[in-house]
Amino acid sequence: MSVADPTMTDLSGAHPEIALEGGRKARKNLTRSRIWFSVGVLVLVFAVICGRLIQLGIERPADPEYLRANSELTLARPALVDRNGEPLALDIEAPSLYAEPKNIIDIDEAVEKLHSVLPQLSTDFLRQRLDGDEGFVWLERELSPAMQEKVLQLGLPGVDFVNETKRYYPGGSDASHLLGTVNIDNQGISGIERYLDRKVLNTDAERPDQVQLSIDLRVQHALHAELEDSMTRYQAIAAAGVLINVKTGEVMGLVSLPDFDPNEPATALEEGRINRITAGTFELGSTFKTVTFAGALDSGAVHITDRFDATHGVRFGRFVIDDFHGQHRVLSVPEIFKYSSNVGTIHLMQAWGKDNYRAFLHRMGFDEPLPIELPETKRSTIPSDFSEIVAATASFGHGISVTPLHMASAIAAFVNDGVYLPATLFPRSTEEAAEIGRHVISPEASALVRYLLRLNAMEGTATHMNRIADGYLPGGKTGTAEKVENGRYVSNKNFNAFAAAFPLDNPQYALVVVIDEPKRENPQSGDTAGWNAGEVAGRIIKRVAPMLGIAPEFDESVDQSLVPAVLR
């Protein structure tokens, strides 16, 4: 380009005053533009490099495959602790074996070596798993640390461990129905575990480290041990019990036998292992008379001083209802309760009115779903309108099925100055309870129920219980119901219930115990509820009362103070 531009020469001819650029100057300009060009390119390259650097600095590298698996699997569940902080369920970390087939060099060697250490994995299974290009396959979940060590000793590439959390229930079957179970992926499938998944864990709220329940582990164990004892003692097919704090509605212990080991969730599915306290409805027999008495005395239609004629049975068409412990005379209200007279109870209910009775059952929540946090619940089926005969049988607990927890809540309300509290499995303070408490009967009627329950323990059908739990001022009502088979009552198969509260000078706890098909303990004993359910309740009260800080009281004047003024 040493020759000047021809166009320039042309122009220079036309305009002689314009100076011609010399060759040196043109070269200089050219060099300068080349330099600027190079500078431009370099700036551009550096800008790209800088940009990339910034980009890399900002961007977080994606987790490697094994780490992703890790974060999903080790999603810890909160530990479950009892009201005193004792653990009921906790997580253990267990190593799980996985493989990355794309990183395995010699499949035959890997299959052979793994099979030698883990014989439970067949060679076919291993070959099928390891053959391929996947980045991640499970080989075996939740191994022991010893097994992990053995596999690591093999030194196989592309085979590694990830820690998975496994749910562990240290108490075994002690609180099985209450706690529930989790599946292999640590998701709750029953009991409180399921409730937690739905209400706490699957929400945006922060996952808690631990969740406290209202139950007391010692009480829970005592309940479990005593009911287990009753199963063998009376050769029963099932037994269940629930203890609630009457002042707060907190469940202190809940046991239903036969139960299962939550560490082996499959055992929960076996026949007959339902939670009888919340998911089973039963005819609780004469324990239901407590409800009838509480409502009738509260209404004012019946007074504690009234007397009813129980000389003859009550006739409904071709049916005649008569008494089991028949006295066949005129009975006072406390006597009807004490002798558990069906006839007297029917008269008492009729004096009150069957529609009032039905309305009272609704007020007590018997026809409502249980307000408990367990997913396993059952609704009672109570007709919305009572005929004369249905009302009559229902008044002494026949033909009306409710869950034992319904009953426990009702008893709790009756002795707690008539304040009904929905049962809960989570801690609740007395202040919180005061806010949600609902008055169902008057404090005066509540005092009368306390008297009746205590009277029945001292003189009536609950004396066996009182003898065992002497000193803790217990009171209770027995209930013996014949079981229904093929639509008719079978007289030699009973379903026995016992509803109790203690100590009655200052009621703190309500207890309901049910025993399915108990046999006589020995030829001298009976098979009605007082002999079995009552005695079990007595043993439970005797055992748990000291744990719950209830001091024994042997002063007879306390019993006297429970007697209403009009009867002294």
Place this chain on the structure above:
Amino acid sequence: MIRTLNVILFFTSVLALAGVYVLKYQTETIADEKVAIQRDIAQQNTNLSVLRADWAYLSQPSHIEPIVIRHEDSLELKVISAKQYGSITDIPMRPQQVNDEALTRLLEALDAGVDPIGDKLNELIVQ
């Protein structure tokens, strides 16, 4: 002028190169250490969770009860009965029995400059 600048730039580049090289390897070492520590923490957490579970199992009433029953006879353990509970107010106060005569004699001795208790103690120390 340009030459000195070039020389300076050259040495700076060499230094920077060496620096980046050292930094890279340092980072790798630290990253390795971090992974090692993380593994250690994970291992310790695993051990901790197992120990916690062990403790929870060993302190369960359902675990302790059979042990108590097994040793009931040799340790002469009995379940406390309701009659055995009492309150602190049930315990009578210690009866007020002051040996006035002896006290008066001691006080008189002290007034007279004789300390019988001190003398006894001194005797013991000498022995």
